[in-house]
Amino acid sequence: MRIEFYVLSSANPVDRLRAACQLAAKGWRHGLPVLLRCTDAAQRDELDALLWRFRAESFIPHSLIDDDADAPVVLALDEAPATRQGLLINLASTISPHVDRFSRVIEIVNQEPALLAACRENFRSYRQRGYDPKRVEL
Template identity: 65%
Template sequence: MTRIDFYVLPDSDPAGRLRAACKLTLKGWQHDMPVFIRCQDEQQCDTLDELLWSFRSERFIPHDLHQDNPQTPVAIGLEQAPGHPQGLLINLGATLSPHVDQFSRVIEIVNQQPELLARCRENFRHYRQRGYAPQRLDL
């Protein structure tokens, strides 16, 4: 069964959420997991694409937008199905991905913005209703 983790950040900085996504992407990729980063919109896709280029100057994370190369080790997209089965989904979208069952692991990144907290609590409930056992991890 897919492992679901909610990583909870201590602040409300939206940029911190994207930095956490980059760190978790690097960890997943270093452990030979294909990574799909599901963004909330095209603008966030572009922002994350740029951030991954500059995130670690000493380490290149091979990535691309899903629409340009779905087979890349790290794909950034929206509602697309993953190019690689059983990888890691980092969900920055507001709702559950329709492709949750195609991943071995899902990470939701939560910060202290009230509207994001409410959405993530709802996602947590939805995962439980679908039979998953989501876990909370404070960062």
């Protein structure tokens, strides 16, 4: 499994959501099923709205997991993915309970102190589980 921590230079939460949209679009264009794991329903709804208007020239086909678990891009909280070997974009502060069902995991980190601390802990946890997470500066 490939695990990457994409590090943003800002602390703005909207920048994390924009990065998630860009990464979801890229994953979908490469033929991967994408699951966006959100922190809570409010973040999920904000991300859903952002995906609708993210790029005027290209629609990103997406759905909430309860509406269509097989959509190319799925927004969820802690629900299990409908497909295996896809891309997990984790916006939650903890590791997904279904992490082993994905071939690639992206954690999006910004400079907000609580999130930085949580992501550092996730990085250590992945290493303890035998994975080799990588850091990517954005």
